[in-house]
Amino acid sequence: DAGITQSPRHKVTETGTPVTLRCHQTENHRYMYWYRQDPGHGLRLIHYSYGVKDTDKGEVSDGYSVSRSKTEDFLLTLESATSSQTSVYFCAISDWGHMGTDTQYFGPGTRLTVL
């Protein structure tokens, strides 16, 4: 299994509070991603990173920001949590550009509930 951990694994918070989710990898992969999973939508990309301090938006980025100051850590911040951000959040890693390593591997997920 790819060495990917997410913290916290579960969180309950209140509307309007900031929340930060952490993804940590031990694989030294260049690319890291944040997805959210909602019933009826599959997984949708929020933001991704292609290197330290290099990030870009995905298809559902509104209300989220990210940071990557080290290769191994990718942080997702909900600046002011809303109930619509109640979801399961997955981190993934990959090493695009290397033969056979284009596959994304996923962390265990974080269940976030915004009351």
Place this chain on the structure above:
Amino acid sequence: AQTVTQSQPEMSVQEAETVTLSCTYDTSESDYYLFWYKQPPSRQMILVIRQEAYKQQNATENRFSVNFQKAAKSFSLKISDSQLGDAAMYFCAYSGGSNYKLTFGKGTLLTVNP
């Protein structure tokens, strides 16, 4: 934009039987990758199988195989000798050309009956 469609929200199969899950996609890219991921009740996303579009040979991984029809933009997953542990949500996903991201279908929930 690329889209991935899984037309079967739910499927069921008897233990030891074979089941095929359907997936179609839409793209204008000529070079891309296709994946099937499995998500059991533990919620972990597990890679089942991957296919490079430039390869004509269908990928296989033990009891799992795909039927990749590039012209038809179809990528079905066949599970042979189904086991109780195969029960899960299965997601088809696409990643194309210089596009970094995975585009997922909405999933097919597979039930395996003893």
